[in-house]
Amino acid sequence: MSLKSRFITLEEAATLCAQLAERAKELRVDCVVSIESGGWFVGDQIAQRLELPHFPITVRRFPDEQTCNKRKVPSLFSRFCTALHHDLLRAARVPQVLHSISKPELVQGKRVLLVDDAIHSGKTITAARNHLFQLGSVAVPVVALANVRGFREPYLCMLEGHRCYPWSVISPEYEQFQAIYQRGHE
Secondary structure: OOOOOOEOOHHHHHHHHHHHHHHHHHHOOOEEEEEEOHHHHHHHHHHHHHOOOEEEEEEEOOOOHHHHHOOOOOOHHHHHHHHHHHHHHHHHOOOEEEEOOOOHHHOOOOEEEEEEEEEOOOHHHHHHHHHHHHOOOOEOOEEEEEEOOOOOOOOEEEEEOOOEOOOOOOOOOHHHHHHHHHHHOO
16 A cells, blocks of 8 residues: 555555554553544544444544634635634643543543544643543553654554545545544444
């Protein structure tokens, strides 16, 4: 599989998840927790392959992140300024877990595999990991498809650098992914 393109297809993503699941077997975990929304597909694929329960959680840099990203701004310059402003806000804010596991006993005393699609600064992963430890998890190894900025924790990643996944709104397969995502959340 050639990954020279920055766009990764659903098929390539599934293949990478299968390889990541194979490597994650040695971690001997009890369940999989993924960070919505990019990590959901990766976590779901890994959980299915390892035959483990899968629990998605939501971590955001600021609570209204989804609504901020959907605002309609008239000019290109205004959109650039708004995006820059939101990037600065995201960089300055410590991520928070907004939606957690409904029953904390599902992860208490368990080895939990924490999954995301990409690690950038490590802030989101760190917030999620700390949250899982607060819920009583005894170990939380981390896996991701990509290490974007060379974050130097001992995490298991398949790729280096930025990629555009099928769950990105600019991906040609975004609509197809949304159908898979909706079926997975029914």
